Amino acid sequence: MKRMFDFIIALCFITLFSGVFLLMTILIRTKLGTPVLFKQERPGLAGKPFYIYKFRTMTDQRDANGQLLADHERLTKFGQWVRKWSLDELPQLFNILKGELSLVGPRPLLMDYLPLYNEEQAKRHLVKPGITGWAQVNGRNAITWEEKFAYDVWYVRHQSLRLDLKILWLTARKIMKPEGISHANHVTMEPFKGNEPLTKDRSLL
Numbered sequence: 001m002k003r004m005f006d007f008i009i010a011l012c013f014i015t016l017f018s019g020v021f022l023l024m025t026i027l028i029r030t031k032l033g034t035p036v037l038f039k040q041e042r043p044g045l046a047g048k049p050f051y052i053y054k055f056r057t058m059t060d061q062r063d064a065n066g067q068l069l070a071d072h073e074r075l076t077k078f079g080q081w082v083r084k085w086s087l088d089e090l091p092q093l094f095n096i097l098k099g100e101l102s103l104v105g106p107r108p109l110l111m112d113y114l115p116l117y118n119e120e121q122a123k124r125h126l127v128k129p130g131i132t133g134w135a136q137v138n139g140r141n142a143i144t145w146e147e148k149f150a151y152d153v154w155y156v157r158h159q160s161l162r163l164d165l166k167i168l169w170l171t172a173r174k175i176m177k178p179e180g181i182s183h184a185n186h187v188t189m190e191p192f193k194g195n196e197p198l199t200k201d202r203s204l205l
Helices: 002-016 018-031 077-084 092-097 111-116 121-126 145-158 161-176
Strands: 037-043 049-055 102-104 130-132
Touching (some): 018 077, 049 092, 102 161, 121 145
Antiparallel strands (some): 037 049
């Protein structure tokens, strides 16, 4: 039922926002160049890798040694505006059509983080990742990694269509009043570096 719901809503959104897709493509090509889309491998259900798609928000500026500059140096005002209104996430609707993402679920993070999760945090991969989730409507990038993972695992325990609808409604409200986009002095979140494993009696599941 959730898969059917995801597919229908994603298809409707792609049709509804087709003009926005075209406008974003033109603006990004003009202001940032090509490629228009940012593509990166992320872990999906059970940690299985897939490629996630986003509209590009950064330049390819490099230092004298040919290394990419820090994120905050490559993120333009235009890119900040795109992120503020979550327009960079729109191409992920195609990930939903392919069955790699859901509308609601824990956000797919980096492949490098997989071996850093403790047993409790790894449970976030028991469900399909989503474009938005319980952590996103409860602080987004303004909360700590530990809080974010706790919200993700809570969602795994309590997932339901009713909860998904609530999260989608809260997400729409968050987009209308953008907040929690960055964490401390970072463009989004500081890198996750791992933590000590939780004991089994502290498990949320």
